Amino acid sequence: MRIALLADIHGNLEAFRACLEHARARGAERLVLLGDLVGYGADPGAVLDIAMEEVGRGAIALLGNHDEAAIATGGSGMNDMAAAAIAWTRARLTQAQRDFIADLPLTAEEEGRLYVHAEASAPARWRYVTDADAARRSMEAVHAHATFCGHVHKPGLYSLGDTGKLVGFRPVAGAPVPLARGRHWLAVLGAVGQPRDGDPSACYMMLDTGAQLQASWMRVPYDVTTAAAKIRAAGLPVGLAERLFVGR
Amino acid sequence: MPHRRVIDGFTVCETLHEGGMAVLYRVERNPDDPPMLMKVPRLREGEDPAAIVSFEMEQMIMPRLSGPHVPRLIAQGGFEAQPYIVMERIEGQALSSRLRDLPLPPEEVASIGAAIADALDALHHQHVVHLDVKPANILFRETGEAVMIDFGLAHHEQLPDLMAEEFRLPYGTTPYMAPGQALGVRNDPRSDLFALGVVLYQLATADLPFGEPQHLKGVKARLWRDPVPPRRRRSSIPPWLQEIILRCLEVSPTKRHPTAAQLAFDLRHPEQVELTERAEKRSRDGYLTVLRRRLRPETFEQRAFTTARQVRSAPIIAVAIDISAVDEGLAAALRDQALRMLGNRPGARIACLNVLKTALLSIDTTLDEQGRNRHVQRLVELQHWARPLGLGESRLTFHVLESADVADAILDYARANRVDHVVLGARAESLSRRLLGSVSGKVAAEAPCSVTVVRQRHTG
Structure with missing residues (x-):
């Protein structure tokens, strides 16, 4: 079965739709949303409505730190642009949308795979997996054979074998990597709605659960111009629009 | 007959080879299967841990490979049970x-x-x-x-x-x-x-x-x-x-x-x-x-x-030059195209081709003085064509092919020499082209690589 994993959508409706369409055209039968549905982008409501509809059809959706901030904690501790976006988002959510976010779990597990927004040893602390030490801490804390997280906005893959050595790898777009049994894997997804690895195209993961689990980091070009224009029109910080063009 | 082990439907027969990191067995499944072997890593205590990791690598890489230059992968089993790889057994000698x-x-x-x-x-x-x-x-x-x-x-x-x-x-x-x-x-x-x-x-x-x-x-x-x-x-x-x-x-x-x-x-x-x-x-x-x-x-x-x-930085580019058509403008356009494709790729090389048409049925002309002269003359003309490119000998070769069919000769050459890109000129509209079909059309349709057809811009 093919599963599409989408993280860090951040209210970017154009990128979200492009990824969903791309994934369906390639046979994705199941959808996992790994948190941060809102924040930064100009369409939090529309993104949430699609997410709610998909969850109604069996999709998994998880809580991200921006989702939590939008209904509960606010933007304290965030940088100015992020905090401004949270304040703007907060004022625009309906009660139904707030309830949906409030019910989102921090993690989900199926068939030995763990889905989580941030570093898995303490999901609610929203730590980043940006280096080998964080990856090791995450993998040593969980039983799952493979963990999938977002939060970082840059694709990455880590593996821990029986010898205790940790392998880090920068995935190549579209090239499937087999996540062989017998070792632990931690896959860091790229961002759908605000890529930061220098490639402005939206990033999601296609997971193939055939005889061997295979992960592909897919890149999808989308209408950045419209997404950025909406951010400007909404009065959100201009930097949030500009960064979409360069993927930084 | 001794009891034979069966793994995932494969009957394990005799040992073919015992290596430092893995053992190879002959295996059978269905009567109409090709010859197969099973590779099993050495996993016992005290064995080199590299044996496991190298086997994992092979399990990752083999499914990604195809073509006649690798053994065909038939099945593999993971480390949760008995790890193995079943592949085609190449019958030839090492x-x-x-x-x-x-x-x-x-x-x-x-x-x-x-x-x-x-x-x-x-x-x-x-x-x-x-x-x-x-x-x-x-x-x-x-x-x-x-x-x-x-x-x-x-x-x-x-x-x-x-x-x-x-x-x-x-x-x-x-x-x-x-x-x-x-x-x-x-x-x-x-x-x-x-x-x-x-x-x-x-x-x-x-x-x-x-x-x-x-x-x-x-x-x-x-x-x-x-x-x-x-x-x-x-x-x-x-x-x-x-x-x-x-x-x-x-x-x-x-x-x-x-x-x-x-x-x-x-x-x-x-x-x-x-x-x-x-x-x-x-x-x-x-x-x-x-x-x-x-x-x-x-x-x-x-x-x-x-x-x-x-691999991309050093292509083999074959330029087919139709000397008999002697069209200086087209010859220059082909050269320009070749230069553009060489670009800033110092590893790229150019093979200059010309096809000497032979009659379908003819007596052996290899010793024919006239035939040899024609061959040499073509080579000299190819070298003349290539001189303005200013390439050293190591990046430039010349080949006069003899064939009854020009397109077939170019295609055979491209296949045998792993050519990455064929460049050839479009012939002018002519009676023979209408009767025989276009060489460039056939090459473009059947070549195992990219084909660029060069034509001078019509200025009329």
Whole structure:
């Protein structure tokens, strides 16, 4: 079965739709949303409505730190642009949308795979997996054979074998990597709605659960111009629009 | 009959080979299956942990490979139960079975070498550097293609390199290992060309160029100590073969052939190999030269995504020039196109083709003085066409093909020489074109690579 994993959508409706369409055209039968549905982008409501509809059809959706901030904690501790976006988002959510976010779990597990927004040893602390030490801490804390997280906005893959050595790898777009049994894997997804690895195209993961689990980091070009224009029109910080063009 | 073990439907028969890291068994399943073997890693306590990791690598890489130059993967089982790989068993002999017949005649060394270079070219195009090229890992199909086996030490540039990360010491087979590989570089396809150079040296001289060092320290000596020139060991080895072998054995990868396809090209066209001082070298370098290299050895750096980039940087471009049509404007347009395609790719080379049409039914004209003159005249004209390109001999070759069908001749040439891009001119509208069809149309439709058809812009 093919599963599409989408993280860090951040209210970017154009990128979200492009990824969903791309994934369906390639046979994705199941959808996992790994948190941060809102924040930064100009369409939090529309993104949430699609997410709610998909969850109604069996999709998994998880809580991200921006989702939590939008209904509960606010933007304290965030940088100015992020905090401004949270304040703007907060004022625009309906009660139904707030309830949906409030019910989102921090993690989900199926068939030995763990889905989580941030570093898995303490999901609610929203730590980043940006280096080998964080990856090791995450993998040593969980039983799952493979963990999938977002939060970082840059694709990455880590593996821990029986010898205790940790392998880090920068995935190549579209090239499937087999996540062989017998070792632990931690896959860091790229961002759908605000890529930061220098490639402005939206990033999601296609997971193939055939005889061997295979992960592909897919890149999808989308209408950045419209997404950025909406951010400007909404009065959100201009930097949030500009960064979409360069993927930084 | 003894009780036979069955794993996932495969009946395990006799042991075919016991290696340091894995054991190979013959297996059977259905009567109409091709010959198959099962590879099982050694997992017992106290075995080298590299055996497990290298087996994991092979399980990751093999499903990603296809074509006649690798064994076809049939099934594999993971580490949760019994790990194994079932693959097609190549019925031909390994190159190692020829080692008792050494030295081989130069022509045979070249044809075996070209077949192996073809196989390496196929791997490199699939993002894989083999890193353990040696006679025991090279088999031949009955149809002649070389097949590379054992991907346990290989590097795939689109997959995590478990071997590189788990083990600091480079793995490989010491007599064949490239100097860069000995220093830990795992993603340069030219490391395989060095190893093939060692194989060619061995086939041609019956000796190993760097002996059989027992330790990595001994392997590193090849960073400064050059081998005895092959012709010193066997005077019957022609200069072109020494040129090719010593180029493969250059310490710096940039001095080797840029791609396996180009090495295969040289091995198939000995008369066109540019001879440098390597060809005439009579003895090893002097004490001072070696000392200087030892004090300032070559450095190697690991670059990202080297395999595909290296292969792309050095295409073989075949330009078909229709001399009989003598159209200076079109000839110049073809040259411009060739120059644009060479661009800033110093590894790219151009093969200039011309097809000498022969009658379908004719008496043997090989000894015909007139025929020979025509052949030579065409060669001279090709050289005249190419002179303004300003390319050195090593990047330019000339080929007059004889065939009854021009398009077939170009297509055959492109297939046999792993040409990356064919460039040819569009013929003017003519009666013969209307009657016979267009050469460029047929080449464009059937070529195994890109085809560019050049036409002068109509200014009327």
